[in-house]
Amino acid sequence: MPATQTPQPVKKTESKQSTAKRLLAKSKGASTKPARKKAERDSFGFRKNTKTSIAAALYARPEGATQREIRDACGGKTQLNLLRVVEKRGFKVIPKKEKFEDREITRYFIMTEKKAAAERAK
Numbered sequence: 001m002p003a004t005q006t007p008q009p010v011k012k013t014e015s016k017q018s019t020a021k022r023l024l025a026k027s028k029g030a031s032t033k034p035a036r037k038k039a040e041r042d043s044f045g046f047r048k049n050t051k052t053s054i055a056a057a058l059y060a061r062p063e064g065a066t067q068r069e070i071r072d073a074c075g076g077k078t079q080l081n082l083l084r085v086v087e088k089r090g091f092k093v094i095p096k097k098e099k100f101e102d103r104e105i106t107r108y109f110i111m112t113e114k115k116a117a118a119e120r121a122k
């Protein structure tokens with residue numbers, strides 16, 4: 001017959017008083033987790049290093065960007081709603097049609113304050 005092992009007592013991780021304090025703090029709304037750090041934002045107000053931020057930077061280039069360029073850079077999504085959001089935030093979006101091989105494509109530009117001031121100066 002195999003020998004039976006005696007059960008080991010369970011170790012306490014915290015006292016009853018500290019458990020009560022923790023539960024009381026939770027009930028009062030105090031969080032035990034540290035506050036999250038706010039994400040850094042780009043010049044358009046989007047979180048840095050996101051697909052939306054990358055697309056906005058491409059649209060803001062001097063040569064602008066087409067939907068195909070955005071789709072290639074961002075992994076399949078065209079980010080068209082981004083243009084509406086940027087317009088609501090006060091930037092100017094300029095679509096320009098151009099010929100490409102046998103069809104017409106649209107190239108979009110986002111005018112930042114610096115670009116708009118330079119255009120007005122011309």
